[in-house]
Amino acid sequence: MSTREKVADCIRSMDSAMLILPMDISRIVLMARSHDTNAVELARFLSDHRSLSDRVLKIAKSPCYGSSGDIDSMSSAIIHIGFHEIVAIALGSGVFTMLASAGKSSGIEQDRIWKHAIGVSLAMKLAAKNARTPVDGFSMLTGLLHDIGKLVFHLCLPREYHEVLQHHQAEAVSLHSAERQLLGIDHGEAAYRLLMRWNLPDSVCMPVRYHHNLIQCPFEHLHQTMILHLADYLALRAGIGYSGNIIPEISTEVITAMGLSKTRVDELTEQVKTMRDQVEDFLEALS
Numbered sequence: 001m002s003t004r005e006k007v008a009d010c011i012r013s014m015d016s017a018m019l020i021l022p023m024d025i026s027r028i029v030l031m032a033r034s035h036d037t038n039a040v041e042l043a044r045f046l047s048d049h050r051s052l053s054d055r056v057l058k059i060a061k062s063p064c065y066g067s068s069g070d071i072d073s074m075s076s077a078i079i080h081i082g083f084h085e086i087v088a089i090a091l092g093s094g095v096f097t098m099l100a101s102a103g104k105s106s107g108i109e110q111d112r113i114w115k116h117a118i119g120v121s122l123a124m125k126l127a128a129k130n131a132r133t134p135v136d137g138f139s140m141l142t143g144l145l146h147d148i149g150k151l152v153f154h155l156c157l158p159r160e161y162h163e164v165l166q167h168h169q170a171e172a173v174s175l176h177s178a179e180r181q182l183l184g185i186d187h188g189e190a191a192y193r194l195l196m197r198w199n200l201p202d203s204v205c206m207p208v209r210y211h212h213n214l215i216q217c218p219f220e221h222l223h224q225t226m227i228l229h230l231a232d233y234l235a236l237r238a239g240i241g242y243s244g245n246i247i248p249e250i251s252t253e254v255i256t257a258m259g260l261s262k263t264r265v266d267e268l269t270e271q272v273k274t275m276r277d278q279v280e281d282f283l284e285a286l287s
């Protein structure tokens, strides 16, 4: 069996217990996908799941959102922060908790990986603003989960992925190229397979799948994928967390399509650097 098939098999069979989404989190995915779910139902559901709602409220009240004084319940958190953002926080928090113990036992430096993921989430708002487009409702979730394929590799193929990381550093090739060379699949595609399995919407799964492979991205998902690609680059360049990637790369097509200059990219990087405290607060609340 090839390594590509092994990853697919691991996800398909969910033989790694860490990859099974808990029931309460699966229920939130269903609520997020349903056009019938309203804020009252979401608030009621979260309030019935105490540890999850405590974490969501902690994040909603954190300085990231700057509205702690106005939030005294799940309903007010949804009003101030928004339905999709609360869904993203709940899902991100659930996935974080689910993978935390697995990461500890396998020696993965999860805090640094999650700091990078949170940094990308926050940078996506900045990137969308720069592109003068409204922020997609699920952009925070997309940012939080964009590199989850690396955790899949760590959990499903720890020895092989260690070799990929060594190859990436020794040969100075991009991490996704090293993954494709040695495993036959990159972390974007591995994440896509998992997120599809978790029943997440295409608006999350597709940008994650193509964030290092824009050339093959279907047109309807290209814009959001470019926003993710830029945010990923900005967080890496700003040194927010660590994703295992030591070579930040940005596509020239993205630079052109988004009308960016080198000076503008430098300015955006400086703005992302100022988000460090927000990232720390977010991670602290998530933990």
Ligand SMILES: [Fe+2]
Pocket: 146, 147, 187, 188, 211, 212, 232
């Ligand atoms: Fe990535």
Ligand SMILES: [Fe+2]
Pocket: 116, 120, 146, 147, 232, 243
């Ligand atoms: Fe990343």
